[in-house]
Amino acid sequence: MFLSVFDIFKIGIGPSSSHTMGPMTAAVDFLDRLSSGENGRFDPGSVAHITASLHGSLAFTGKGHASDRAVMLGLLGFRPDAVDADLAEKRLKELHETSTLTVAGCGKVRFDPENDLVFDFGPALPLHANGMKLNALDENGDILLADTYYSIGGGFVMTEAELIASENGPDVDLHEEKEAVGYPYPFGSAAEMLQMGKASGMSIAEMKRANEESVLGAEALNSKLDAIWNVMNNCIERGLSQEGELPGGLSVKRRAKGIYQRLQSQSGSNRQQPHTVNDWLSVYAMAVNEENAAGGQVVTSPTNGAAGVVPAVIRYYRDHCVDCTREGIDTFLLTAAAIGGLIKHNASISGAECGCQAEVGSASAMAAAGLCAALGGSNEQVENAAEIALEHHLGMTCDPVKGLVQVPCIERNGMGAIKAVSAASLALHGDGAHFMPLDNCIETMRQTGQDMREKYKETSLGGLAVNLPEC
Template structure:
């Protein structure tokens, strides 16, 4: 099994990897399909003249708060998550709404009226996944020419219905797509390969990555990931005001950061200093995400603050930090994230927030333990501790917005990750619950969890907090 570090960590925009980045990518794919020869062309020579889109399941229930409709429009205009300019998005969408047309580069203009051609279908979920969407193209006379179903399966990953079946078949057979030196599909296999090879988890992950790309490409890509994360923190620490969406939630990261800076300069004793810095770093990222800013899936947008916060903590509080350490952190975290995604899920719509913030905390704990000098067994222990103490966590965003409880939840996830890494490094790697058992428990718990608590905003805090 091989999932690249660049699949786990993808640069994009907020507020959601599954509900924003995924639908935008699906729209890109549908545009590519229209220009391809992968569908039967009508003998009449009819051309695509109009496009319609329907959103289903969690995408329909929380799509407005997550900006899903906006993402579809941007994607149909040819904008991609890693390239779209956040400052231009409103103008692009306004242009489509006024003209009733989409004009992606390399295509003719297509009819698309967002009010009538973009449907939030809350009644009919699609069978493959909670995040389903249907794209349809018609000729000028309204005849259907081509239709595709896509699923946004978490972390910005998008697959067709056929690809989803193939992916599940490969997972069942524990077969990956790529040949790599260390194809571990479970934590048990990872530890066995580390023991046989004498390599660290980061070294094995690096060997796998370098079987697909050069060392220079890998290292420069890792630098880009961390720079995007770091820039997101810095932006979030400077901006004040109310976040969009109607809840009137105020940004707090800058205010907290200013107070911490004041304490730091005055040398005042703060027994919670490390936790406070961790929390403000995570909150800065997720406030940026909630505002639709540039973020990195880690492994999702909803959980994007945990890993950047713990890397920044590593820079802040560990005098021996260096560029190689950040690379090892990211590679180790990606290895753990790949195992979780392969054997369970990182999608809140599939397993609740245990799959998002829980997975992020496990990845962060593993990465931090690695740069603290932990053995592979201690790293696996750190990941298990962090994930175990997120089991059962629901995804119940108020008003479908990635704000409450998501922003603070990332702060607490970062604190748990650091605590888990510290506990594991102080042990010998021997522990009672294997990481694989914890991951399987998360999968089963997510399967048993009511749909009300899986990113539909129909249960939990989403219905018990009165909007004022």
């Protein structure tokens, strides 16, 4: 098994990786297929009309997550990692006025945002809670190309055929395939990861680096890691400087700037409480998730809804830990990505599939492992740190109020960051030996997600989403 660091950490926009970035990516992919005439099967110039529908969680929380806006941006050719905000708003305004898209190779194509984008509140599509259908028709209404896409969490998107093939493919074949194309350490479980580390004498970060360098080379890898951290840190800085209300109608006020200013004013004071470090962790995480809720640029870590945990703990490492180094940040990112890849491969990082345990829980496990590694932990201590953090998020539901990634999501990222640091510290005080293996904890999370009622899995039909204060 091999998932790149840059599959886990993807630059995109808020408020959701599965509900914003995923639909946008699917729409762009559909355009590319139209422009090729699906490899010559039809004349691209005959495409006259495009329709779309959102299903399952994409429908129930799509308005709050701006999924409709994301589909339209994708059909306008915008990709999540390169959205010019001003140009995007201009193109959306034109689309609403003209109901016309300009598609490469196809020319002018009809798409009426009011009628051609449907929120289907019926049963979810069979393969995943986040389903989306796209259709291209000719002037006579005959279908030229139609497909179903699934947004499976963290901005990952698969067509129906791809998802079926991935579920049917045995893991052993995946391992053999990855070894054949040159990845030296294609571990598919934490047990394999520890075995490979012991046999090679390498750390988890060193093995992950060797896998990445076999494709990218050292210079490109370092450059891309720098870019990921820079976007994360810039997001923190933006969040710490902004004020006002977040969009969506809940009248949630940005709090990160005010908390940050109070923490700065108290710095060095004799009256500063020892638990203030938790406030720093929380404010870094909240800054990111307030930016995400406002539709700003973030890094999936491993999702947008959990995007604040890893950056907050890295910032904590950089600004508050003894003997931190720039190389330590790379070690952190590489190790965290290794853990995130294992969780995605063996369970899920999708709130719509397994609840928030799969989002903030996964992010906390990644951050705990990353911090443990950056502070010099052994592979066994790193695996222990990830397990502790994930174990204590098991069963957490995803119940965003009004479908917005605000309540309880923003504060929940702060709590995930605090748990990550505590887990790393506990692991570093041990020798790596512990009762519950990470693999077992990941499997428990998967089973818990399967057993969880649908209303607690990013539908806003249960939990905090329906227990609102009376005005």
